[in-house]
Amino acid sequence: MSSSQSDKRGSDAEMDASTQPSGSSTTPILVDGKEKATESMSSPPDRKEIVLILCAPSATPVVKPKDRKRRCTRGNDGESSLMISECSSEVSRLVRDLTEMQGKLSESEFMLKAIEDSHSTKVSKLEVQIGELERDLGKTASSFLKEKKARKTKSSKVRRLQRRIESGEGSTNRGVEEAKDALRVELQTRLAKISNFLGSLECIRSMDLALATVNGGMAVVQALQGETPSSVQIEEATLSACKGDLGAVDGSFDLILADLKSECFLPTCSEDPEGQDPVVRENRGGAAPSLDEAMGEGEV
Structure with a gap:
């Protein structure tokens, strides 16, 4: 047994x-x-x-x-069988635990593999995006360099144009100033000549007054011819000599008047009125008075 x-x-x-x-x-x-x-x-x-x-x-x-x-x-079969049953139950429990741990391990491995796959997919996508960004960055950098070069070229052109404009303005201003100075000198010269001619006209006017006085004297002499014939003849000779002198003076008067009119004719200037002489600015906006009118005003 x-x-x-x-x-x-x-x-x-x-x-x-x-x-x-x-x-x-x-x-x-x-x-x-x-x-x-x-x-x-x-x-x-x-x-x-x-x-x-x-x-x-x-x-x-x-x-x-x-x-x-x-x-x-053990001393008997009951205790040994109990011990065996306990050991078998412990073994079965451990087997179940091991099976559960293996299932969890397989699940963990599956999850880890899925995570690795997703990570690898994300990494590949990120690498593609990084490549695209690098290409875009290269294009942007090249376009930026081209734009910078174009701006430098435009700025240099603008500076050259500004220098040309400034030099042209300087030469134009110098030409205008020189023209103004020349016109001012010419105007002063002509004004001096006109003043000389006016002095000559004053002399002629005084001579005219003397001639009128002589004519009056001749009238008086003619009235007194009956009383002193010899003195009347002397006065007539003197008056005839004065008339000859006055005739010569009249010829010179015509010449002086022609010269005065030619000197009073000034060339027109198309420049800015800021540089004109004060005399020209005063006469601007109305016609200059003729020499005859000036003479008439002087006589009045």
Whole structure:
């Protein structure tokens, strides 16, 4: 009967061992046949050794360490069967835990792979975007350099044009000033000539007054001809001489008048009236009075 119980316990241990996956950390190790024979021959006959070995979850063969050996010795079959059932329940629990851990590990690996795939996809997209941004940056930089060169060229052209305009304005201003100075000098010269001619006209006027006085004297002489004939003849000779002189003066008067009219004719100036002489600005807006009118006003 003891041999049948031992066989039953051995079959239970083998079933537990068969249900345990390979490489498990809680795989029970059965004792070899020699140890069974020794156990059956020894006293008490119901003694059996059950060894639980914890090993790493790998495919390496399990080596039974002698220092971690647990010896379970009971005095009867009930206690040994209870111990075996407890061990089998513990083994089944550990198997379930291991299965759950393997499932979680597989899920974690799947999630990690999905995350890696998504990360690789994002990295590829980012690399494409970075390449596009680099191309856009290169285009922008080239266009910026071209625009900068164009602006430099335009600014240099503007500066050259400004220098030309300034030089042209300076030459124009110099020409205008020179023309104004020449006109001013010519006007002053002509005014001097006109003043000389006016002096000559004053002399002629005084001569005219003297001639009128002579004519009056001749009238008086003619009235007194009956009284002193010799003196009348002398006065007539004197008056005739004065008339000759006055005739010569009249000829010179015509020449002076013609010269005065020619000098009074001034050339028109199309420049800005700011540089004109004050005399020209006063006569601007109305016709200059003729020499005859001026003479008439002087006589009045």
